[in-house]
Amino acid sequence: QKEVEQDPGPLSVPEGAIVSLNCTYSNSAFQYFMWYRQYSRKGPELLMYTYSSGNKEDGRFTAQVDKSSKYISLFIRDSQPSDSATYLCAMRGQGGSEKLVFGKGTKLTVNP
Amino acid sequence: DSGVTQTPKHLITATGQRVTLRCSPRSGDLSVYWYQQSLDQGLQFLIHYYNGEERAKGNILERFSAQQFPDLHSELNLSSLELGDSALYFCASSVQGTYQETQYFGPGTRLLVL
Numbered sequence: 001q002k003e004v005e006q007d008p009g010p011l012s013v014p015e016g017a018i019v020s021l022n023c024t025y026s027n028s029a030f031q032y033f034m035w036y037r038q039y040s041r042k043g044p045e046l047l048m049y050t051y052s053s054g055n056k057e058d059g060r061f062t063a064q065v066d067k068s069s070k071y072i073s074l075f076i077r078d079s080q081p082s083d084s085a086t087y088l089c090a091m092r093g094q095g096g097s098e099k100l101v102f103g104k105g106t107k108l109t110v111n112p
Numbered sequence: 113d114s115g116v117t118q119t120p121k122h123l124i125t126a127t128g129q130r131v132t133l134r135c136s137p138r139s140g141d142l143s144v145y146w147y148q149q150s151l152d153q154g155l156q157f158l159i160h161y162y163n164g165e166e167r168a169k170g171n172i173l174e175r176f177s178a179q180q181f182p183d184l185h186s187e188l189n190l191s192s193l194e195l196g197d198s199a200l201y202f203c204a205s206s207v208q209g210t211y212q213e214t215q216y217f218g219p220g221t222r223l224l225v226l
Contacts, residue, residue: 034214036217041222042219042220043114043116043202043217043218043219043220044155044202044217045114045216045217046214046215046216046217049214088154088155090155099157099160099168099170100145100157100215101157102154102155102156102157103154104154104155105154105155
């Protein structure tokens, strides 16, 4: 079983839709959870960062972590064509040199 | 723009050759991480350096090596290249490299081995 599972999509939605992106994981030691956005031929950019369980909101983006279910989500409200990108979840344990473990990414297209 | 720079942007070489990828971290960041991104494996952590010293190793092949210099820039050396080494190579940096921090990624070097 992979440490982090993420549906690769592709996911295609109309502009203005609510998008839900998800990852599951198997390592209960993960404490820090991140979402990155990667445009084509660019490096990943950090979008959201959360610690342990709970919700975090930033503008149109909401990140949720459910550690009991080992499940994390990213919601995008009022999606825009500029949101079209690949979204990668990433997580790490608690330790000075813990490596980030990434999902394979979900490719999202928002159609005008 | 994340503040992390990587050179070259593109590299085309032949099997068996050796190449060096360069990364300059954000100003003030002491930690540099290297990642490989391929279509089938996704983003894979290779190695982490903090202030010139190796901190952690991931899925890095023995043919690959890295170092971080006193000015904090880092180089990733790939030798005896194989077709399967074709991928995007990213570096990322953070201030200390502790669990509280997030990593900021450079634009990547696209390596093609023919």
